[in-house]
Amino acid sequence: MTNHDNLTRNGLDLAQMQQTIGAIQQDPGIALFEFRARNQWINGGENRSTIKDFYGAKAEDNSRDKAFEFTNGEPPVLLGNNEGANPVEFLLHALAGCVTTTTVLHATARGIKIHKLATELKGKIDVQGLLAMDDRVPVGYESIQIRMHIEADCSDEELDDLISFARDHSPVCNTVCRPVPVSVERVRRVVAA
């Protein structure tokens, strides 16, 4: 495979993609991942996550020298001081990134070169759900709209098919549009922070 090492499309290494697919075909256990985050409450609507380790391809990952850190906050109208974006905004960031990366991945697999890709997301929430003021109001986003600006070297029909395929194969999009069980377990002994 060394003769393909430097071939990339849309910034993805074609030989590495082929190798990954081939390895999973041989052993589907390689495809099982466990992602993790640790979060520490600071005060009010402010809290901070650290993200570093994960399990995947049958091993603990050790590629990151230091953890990523992200701060959730709230704007004043939601009782905060803009210490960070708020959690429902971070969800939009995750969704935008996942739909984008999934589009790029499958474009690459199809031989489509992407020149530009940008998205705008909007999601509606009635905070009466959060505040437990009205049981008839959905607690989460009512719906999320993604507008995608994309330029690629293929026909409009191929683009529409690619986007639809990416929507159906984006992990974050499918975590949102399908029901995914979330359990919250209280740990009896508090570990020192």
Added chain:
Amino acid sequence: MTNHDNLTRNGLDLAQMQQTIGAIQQDPGIALFEFRARNQWINGGENRSTIKDFYGAKAEDNSRDKAFEFTNGEPPVLLGNNEGANPVEFLLHALAGCVTTTTVLHATARGIKIHKLATELKGKIDVQGLLAMDDRVPVGYESIQIRMHIEADCSDEELDDLISFARDHSPVCNTVCRPVPVSVERVRRVVAA
């Protein structure tokens, strides 16, 4: 209400909380929010979001002088260079923050003082879904587990009730555990990035 201005619990202003609830009771339209993100693909699995404006409490928010920026990336085993945390990890950050803030909010409403609150999240994904290798594999997270370390000035029973209530009223948690429609629309004219 000026005599309550400095009363806070868990970092939340009690008078402002009461005012907000009262205002929404008078006019539920105040509770309608629209959150937004804009994302720009960079290369491969790298893309960047900007988050600044939103609509809520019947007005466009203008409390943020500059936008928050977050970069999605992928680790080498997922064809990237750790340019940032990846989208499914950002989803865990959003979920951790939302469950935490919802717990703090309802603790405050119940008169419970929280001393410490930390969470650990784990979520399992089989990337055969993303790669479209096996239609029987779920594309999103199979499930997400949250372990919550919490110390507060209340009984274990009150804590368990609080945590269960927070899970049921967290917007991100309910966006994940219930199906939320996501639409992707291709914009025909590309706007310059």
